[in-house]
């Protein structure tokens with residue numbers, strides 16, 4: 001029997017942050033990840049706003065130091081703009097200082113911080129929940145912990161112990177992304193492209209990784225797909241045929257393919273229960289308007305680690321965790337889900353989406369991407385008959 005104060009399932013941004021916090025405060029922490037190589041394969045675009053932008057995005061959150069100051073070895077590039085394309089090619093842009101991560105290096109960096117704080121790490125180890133929880137792989141056997149922190153991503157097995165799923169509440173976003181080289185992109189701009197032909201129910205993105213390389217992907221909702229369409233087909237068509245993007249991407253070469261899921265329905269009905277906390281994607285802590293989850297996962301992880309540590313010391317309850325999450329990012333999480341539902345209404349029609357684009361000022365779009373409901377959005381929607 002493996003016994004620990006805290007078992008953290010998943011060594012992504014949420015899990016490693018949680019493990020670092022709990023271990024640094026003196027808990028006996030084991031962190032397991034089914035990946036033999038932490039951080040690989042990558043399932044992410046790696047775009048994270050600079051710390052001062054995050055301060056505006058999540059004004060009540062205490063950002064972990066590891067998110068505020070990311071070491072240069074984990075950074076591939078920096079951008080200064082976000083540019084949006086409507087289905088009919090209208091553009092809008094606003095300033096956003098962004099960091100483009102080497103996600104593999106970043107996950108390893110975070111896991112290293114957890115290890116240096118005292119956590120034991122078991123890569124290549126899967127957590128199997130059940131009446132008796134088990135570990136399989138490098139660490140193997142029955143496992144017991146005073147607290148299990150489920151930071152095991154959008155298909156969380158740990159969430160099943162609470163009878164919930166981070167994929168409930170709204171249709172999950174499915175994503176495919178290519179790392180491309182030899183592209184002729186605007187290295188200053190992270191770009192988003194909308195339109196039913198290019199990214200049904202979601203958007204396509206270009207995240208620069210340098211002068212001639214980029215992560216190029218689409219995130220869509222399956223119910224918006226026409227019969228017979230595959231994700232690969234849609235992304236290839238975007239690269240080859242989008243009027244603006246194809247000119248930048250057409251000559252590029254694909255060097256890596258990544259796939260993954262993004263929960264976009266907000267937090268499930270329970271993120272804490274007897275002996276269990278959920279953090280990051282496993283807890284639906286994702287900005288539903290953009291699908292960006294790294295900053296929220298790290299704030300969620302920090303709070304889960306702190307709550308677990310206080311509980312182990314006998315100075316707090318696990319049931320404190322949801323209200324702490326609410327205090328630090330509940331408003332932004334909630335309104336991003338509402339905005340996403342509203343934008344969903346528009347997304348099925350390119351005409352309506354284009355009209356919405358024409359009515360929104362760039363700063364309002366920035367607010368929307370940050371999960372802030374601009375006062376006029378509701379009235380604009382009713383004006384265009386939604």
Ligand SMILES: Cc1cc2nc3c(=O)[nH]c(=O)nc-3n(C[C@H](O)[C@H](O)[C@H](O)COP(=O)(O)OP(=O)(O)OC[C@H]3O[C@@H](n4cnc5c(N)ncnc54)[C@H](O)[C@@H]3O)c2cc1C
Nearest residue numbers: 010012013014034044045046047127153260280281293294
């Ligand atoms: C294609 C794509 C692009 C994205 N781009 C961006 C972006 O540009 N910016 C951004 O902010 N967000 C982006 N996201 C979202 C972001 O990747 C996630 O929100 C973030 O990784 C969440 O961190 P996490 O620690 O909660 O989960 P994860 O990073 O998913 O980590 C979960 C870990 O748990 C492990 N695990 C799962 N099950 C088990 C088990 N049973 N036992 C042991 N280990 C297990 C997994 O191996 C994994 O390492 C993107 C997502 C996708 C799919």
